[in-house]
Amino acid sequence: MKTLEEIIFRREVLDWRDKWIEWIPEKLESALPELLEALHERIDEMSIKETLTTQRYSAKHLQPIYEKWVADVSAEILGAAQEELGSINYKVLASLPELATDIAFDGARDNIVDGLVGTGAAGAAVLGIPLVAKASTVTAAYGLGLVGVTAISWPVALTGVTVLGGLAVFGGTRIAGYKSRAKQQFKDKTDSTIEKAVLPQPAGQPSVASELQLIIKDTATAYVKELRDVHSHSI
Amino acid sequence: MFTHIPFDVPARFLSGLADGSLSRFGTIIKDNASGKIVAHVQESGVGQNLISSIVGSPFAPLNAISSIVANFQLAQLKTLVESLRALQFANLGVAAAGVGVSVVGFAVMNAKLKNLESAVKQVSLELEKQFAELYNEQLRRELSDLRGALEGVELAQRLKDPRSELNSLASSLTRISSVTRGRLETLLDKNFFDEALFTLFARALLTSDKARVEAYLLADELDSAHHAAGAIGDSYSNLFDALSPGELTNKLQISHQNNKGLFESELNTVGLKNMVNALRDITDAAMTKPLLIEDLRRQGISGPEYVQAVRDERSQPVVLLRA
Numbered sequence: 421m422k423t424l425e426e427i428i429f430r431r432e433v434l435d436w437r438d439k440w441i442e443w444i445p446e447k448l449e450s451a452l453p454e455l456l457e458a459l460h461e462r463i464d465e466m467s468i469k470e471t472l473t474t475q476r477y478s479a480k481h482l483q484p485i486y487e488k489w490v491a492d493v494s495a496e497i498l499g500a501a502q503e504e505l506g507s508i509n510y511k512v513l514a515s516l517p518e519l520a521t522d523i524a525f526d527g528a529r530d531n532i533v534d535g536l537v538g539t540g541a542a543g544a545a546v547l548g549i550p551l552v553a554k555a556s557t558v559t560a561a562y563g564l565g566l567v568g569v570t571a572i573s574w575p576v577a578l579t580g581v582t583v584l585g586g587l588a589v590f591g592g593t594r595i596a597g598y599k600s601r602a603k604q605q606f607k608d609k610t611d612s613t614i615e616k617a618v619l620p621q622p623a624g625q626p627s628v629a630s631e632l633q634l635i636i637k638d639t640a641t642a643y644v645k646e647l648r649d650v651h652s653h654s655i
Numbered sequence: 656m657f658t659h660i661p662f663d664v665p666a667r668f669l670s671g672l673a674d675g676s677l678s679r680f681g682t683i684i685k686d687n688a689s690g691k692i693v694a695h696v697q698e699s700g701v702g703q704n705l706i707s708s709i710v711g712s713p714f715a716p717l718n719a720i721s722s723i724v725a726n727f728q729l730a731q732l733k734t735l736v737e738s739l740r741a742l743q744f745a746n747l748g749v750a751a752a753g754v755g756v757s758v759v760g761f762a763v764m765n766a767k768l769k770n771l772e773s774a775v776k777q778v779s780l781e782l783e784k785q786f787a788e789l790y791n792e793q794l795r796r797e798l799s800d801l802r803g804a805l806e807g808v809e810l811a812q813r814l815k816d817p818r819s820e821l822n823s824l825a826s827s828l829t830r831i832s833s834v835t836r837g838r839l840e841t842l843l844d845k846n847f848f849d850e851a852l853f854t855l856f857a858r859a860l861l862t863s864d865k866a867r868v869e870a871y872l873l874a875d876e877l878d879s880a881h882h883a884a885g886a887i888g889d890s891y892s893n894l895f896d897a898l899s900p901g902e903l904t905n906k907l908q909i910s911h912q913n914n915k916g917l918f919e920s921e922l923n924t925v926g927l928k929n930m931v932n933a934l935r936d937i938t939d940a941a942m943t944k945p946l947l948i949e950d951l952r953r954q955g956i957s958g959p960e961y962v963q964a965v966r967d968e969r970s971q972p973v974v975l976l977r978a
Contacts, residue, residue, distance in 0.1 A: 422885075422888070422889075422942060424680075424683070424685070424690075424692070424943070424946065425690075427680070427681065427939070427942045427943065428680050430892070430896075431680070431935065431939055434896055434935065435935075437899075438899055438900070438931070441899050441901055442900070442901065515690075620901070622905060622908060622909075633901075637899075641897075644896070
C-alpha cells in the first residue's frame with residue numbers, strides 16, 4: 421500500500437511535469453527572435469554567388485548557429501527544470517525514515533540530507549532518483565541541414581547566361597534588387613523552417629519542443645517509479 | 656448533531672490551513688510539522704445530495720458551480736462550495752470521486768445514470784451506422800448492468816442479513832468498473848479525444864467505484880473496502896497520471912479536423928487544463944481514501960455505523976473525521 425509521502429510526492433512530480441511541458445514552448449518562443457536575428461545577420465553577409473547555393477550555405481554557415489542555440493537554450497531550460505526537481509529530491513530524502521535513526525534531534529538529520537543533496541544532482545543520483553537528461557541529448561536534427569532550405573528561384577532572364585558577364589547587362593541597381601529580394605526570400609524560408617523545427621507541431625511531428633517535453637515526461641515517469649522503490653525498500 | 660464518531664466541522668481547521676500549519680492533500684488534513692494526519696474530509700449525506708443535483712461537467716472548477724444549480728438550492732450549495740474552497744479544493748472533480756466515502760444512496764446514483772444513458776443515444780463515433788448502433792447497444796447494456804447492481808445494493812440493505820448479498824454486489828461492481836476502465840483505456844489510446852464520451856465513461860467509472868467501496872462498508876468488510884479503495888486509487892493513477900492538457904489539445908484538434916467525436920467539444924485549452932486538474936484531484940482523493948478506512952479500523956468504527964452517521968448529518972455539508 422502506498423504511503424502518504426509517496427502519494428504526495430507523486431503529485432508534486434506530476435505538477436512539475438505538467439508545468440514544464442506547458443512552459444517549454446513558451447520559453448522557446450521567447451528565445452526564438454534572438455536566433456532568427458543571428459541567422460538573418462549571417463544571411464545578410466551572403467554574396468550573389470552564395471545565393472545560388474543556399475543549401476550548401478545553410479549547412480556551412482547557418483546550421484552551426486542553429487545547433488549552438490538549441491544546445492544553449494536546451495541546457496538553460498533543462499537546468500532550470502532540474503533545479504526545481506531538486507527541491508522535491510530534498511523533501512524525498514528528508515522523508516526517509518532510515519535517515520532519522522541514530523541521529524540526535526538537533527537538525528543533524530537535515531545536515532545529512534543537505535550533504536546528500538548538497539552536490540545537487542549527484543546526491544539524488546545516489547538514491548537512483550533520475551536526473552533530467554543533459555542538453556546534449558536534444559538534437560538539432562530538425563534544423564536546416566536535414567530539412568533543407570530550397571534554392572532561391574532567380575528570375576528566368578538570368579538563366580542560361582554566363583553569370584558574371586550576364587549580370588553586367590542588367591546594371592548594378594537591378595542586381596542589388598534581385599540580391600535583396602533573394603536574401604529576403606531566403607530569410608522568410610529560414611524563419612518558417614526554424615519555427616517548424618523548434619516549436620510544437622501538430623500530429624506528433626518532431627520538434628525541439630517535443631524532444632524537451634519528452635525528456636521531462638520520461639524523467640517524471642522514472643521518478644514516480646523510483647519513489648515507489650525508495651519508499652518500499654530500505655537504502 | 657454528531658454521534659460518538661469524532662466528527663468535527665471545517666471551521667476548526669481553517670486557521671491552521673490559512674497559516675500553513677495544516678495542509679490538505681486529497682481528502683486528508685495533515686499537520687505539516689509532524690506529517691501526521693489530523694482529520695479526514697467527508698461530505699455528509701446532505702452534501703452529497705447537493706452535489707448529485709448539479710448538472711454539467713464533473714470537472715468544473717468550484718467558481719463555475721453557482722450558475723448551474725437551481726436557485727432554491729443555492730444557499731445550501733453556497734455553504735458547500737465555501738466549505739470545499741476553505742478546505743483548499745479547487746474543483747468539483749474530487750466530489751465526483753467522493754470526498755471521503757460515498758453515502759448518497761444508490762437511488763440517487765441511479766438517477767444520475769439515467770442522464771448518462773440518454774447521452775449514449777447520441778454516440779456516433781466514426782462508425783458505419785450498423786456498427787454505431789451495436790456500439791450504442793453495448794454501452795446501454797453496460798450502464799444497465801451498473802444500474803442493476805446499484806438497485807441491488809439499495810434493496811440488499813433491507814435484508815435481515817445483507818452482508819452476503821452486499822459482498823456479491825460489490826464483486827459485480829468490481830467487474831463493471833473493470834469493463835468501464837477498459838473503455839477509458841481504449842479511448843485514451845486513440846489519436847483523437849472524444850471529450851463527451853470520455854466524460855460519460857469517467858462518470859460511470861467513478862459511480863461504480865464509489866458504490867463498491869460503500870457496499871463493502873455497509874457489509875462491514877473493512878478489509879475488503881480498504882483493499883478496493885487502494886486498487887481504485889492505483890487504477891486512477893495508471894489511467895490519468897499520463898494525461899496532459901497539451902496532448903489532449905492536440906488530440907482534440909484532430910477530432911475537430913476529422914469530425915470525430917460526439918459533438919463539437921466545448922473545451923478549449925483552459926477547459927482541458929481544468930479537466931486534467933480535476934482528474935489529478937480525483938486521483939489524489941481516491942489514493943487517500945484507504946487512509947480513512949485505516950482510521951475507521953483503528954478507532955473501532957464499523958462500516959455501517961460510519962455510513963449511517965454520515966448519512967444522518969443534515970446540517971453540515973462537509974464534516975471532518977478526527978484522526
